[in-house]
Amino acid sequence: MIIGVPQEVKNNEYRVGLTPGNVSGLCKQGHSVLIQRGAGEQIGLSDETYRIAGATLINSAAEVFHKAEMIVKVKEPQAQECAMLREDQILFTYLHLAPDPKQTKALIDSGATCIAYETVTAMNGALPLLAPMSEVAGRMSIHAAASHLEKSHGGLGVLMAGVPGVSPAKVVILGGGVVGRNALQIAVGMGADICIFDKDIDRLRQIDALYGNRVRTFYSDSLLIEQEVREADVVVGAVLLPGGAAPKLVTREMVKKMKTGAVILDVAIDQGGCFETSKPTTHADPTFLVDGVLHYCVANMPGAVARTSTFALTNATYPYVEALANRGVIQALSIDHHLRNGLNVHKGFLTSQPVAQAQKLDFVLAEEFFVA
Structure with missing residues (x-):
């Protein structure tokens, strides 16, 4: 051939x-x-x-x-x-x-x-050709979040890890799949205050067993998501419906209630995104503001590495x-x-x-x- x-x-x-x-x-x-x-x-x-x-x-x-x-x-x-x-x-x-x-x-x-x-697909229902780039994108999302939280990049001016006497950044991760778990790994390593949402209870149990009280786990519920997103410094969208359009878990009204200078990273943007306010961006022009919230929606994040x-x-x-x-x-x-x-x-x-x-x-x- x-x-x-x-x-x-x-x-x-x-x-x-x-x-x-x-x-x-x-x-x-x-x-x-x-x-x-x-x-x-x-x-x-x-x-x-x-x-x-x-x-x-x-x-x-x-x-x-x-x-x-x-x-x-x-x-x-x-x-x-x-x-x-x-x-x-x-x-x-x-x-x-x-x-x-x-x-x-x-x-x-x-x-x-x-x-x-x-x-x-694979024997266990996994997506073996999506997984490696999801791993990269998940890890990159927290690096991008840490950078864009800096005031010079349009963020609120928060250090991901905080310092003694000052709270770390509050990170909300929507989705506990490959992207979400890799984002979680880096966020834990940086010392952030983290919660993660998923609909798979067994997956949440695995995360709890691995990280214990370093991570709060929540079943995906719209009221809980709204509550956590409102107080977040960073929200990572990591939801996947294989082959289909990503569900819109964060509405425009929810974004309006977020902190000015908070950062949204929509890693699901290839599949349409899971924030109503998202639109694809590029590495050349990666962010835009909606109601004072910085959106990072680069559609080929792994291309940066x-x-x-x-x-x-x-x-x-x-x-x-x-x-x-x-x-x-x-x-x-x-x-x-x-x-x-x-x-x-x-x-x-x-x-x-x-x-x-x-x-x-x-x-x-x-x-x-x-x-x-």
């Missing part, structure tokens, strides 16, 4: 879909890998390293898309990339379609087979790239229902029920196309 890796074009996005080690592995199995020149240069993965690994270096994204049978990316394709897809191609990347009707339509119109990292993120992501995605290349899309999706769960669009049909529900569209089950 001919596998193409274009350079990412989203704002301040320096991750790359395959590492030189991945390229070497694919080439040894008889596949051809096309890498757009400069795709990994910003994170220390030089063109020469890719060439030595066996890749063919390509000058333009257009040529990569034209020649490749499978496109492996990191972020969702931008409009100009969607326009280059064709019916006989596989696209393997993050898609986050639920809040993005324009991308959904473009992918449907392309006729390509589009598999989303974030909806591939692109080298770490690239290796963490490709450690997880490479076996699936290998399976698609070795078996072909029909066999790979027919025999592996976990990979098949990643299918969002195929030959002009939407195959994701959560996306269909979010956008009020018709869909066709992936099993209609791929069965063992």
Whole structure:
């Protein structure tokens, strides 16, 4: 199979879909890998390293898309990339379609087979290709919060850990999944005053057993959330409905009651966000104010630590790239229902029920196309 890796074009996005080690592995199995020149240069993965690994270096994204049978990316394709897809191609990347009707339509119109990292599943119901970036984003969220609490960055002027005689920052984490638990780990390490909400009692028990009285755990209840958010210095939105739009747990009215200079970090922004006041931002312009509350809603947070993120992501995605290349899309999706769960669009049909529900569209089950 001919596998193409274009350079990412989203704002301040320096991750790359395959590492030189991945390229070497694919080439040894008889596949051809096309890498757009400069795709990994910003994170220390030089063109020469890719060439030595066996890749063919390509000058333009257009040529990569034209020649490749499978496109492996990191972020969702931008409009100009969607326009280059064709019916006989596989696209393997993050898609986050639920809040993005324009991308959904473009992918449907392309006729390509589009598999989303974030909806591939595992035996235990986990999302193995979303998890590594959720780990990164969760940890980064607290670093970003600590920075933006500083007065010079628009915050209230609160030190996360406090000092003797002065209280630490109050941090509220909405969601105890991968993002929430990783945010919690860093917030505990910084010495913040933390509470975390989730609907999974067993998960709350695990958090309580691990952290004891260093963390307050709450069952997700709208009145309790409103009460805690009102007093918070930092609120981290870390709620996930796999493949679907994130629920709006914090209303505009709740934001109005928050402290001036408090900081909201909406890590769920890729799926539409869990604050009514959220809108996607970029690393170049990461924040905005609503009713005096600073909102940080960067849609590709892990891109800021692109080298770490690239290796963490490709450690997880490479076996699936290998399976698609070795078996072909029909066999790979027919025999592996976990990979098949990643299918969002195929030959002009939407195959994701959560996306269909979010956008009020018709869909066709992936099993209609791929069965063992």
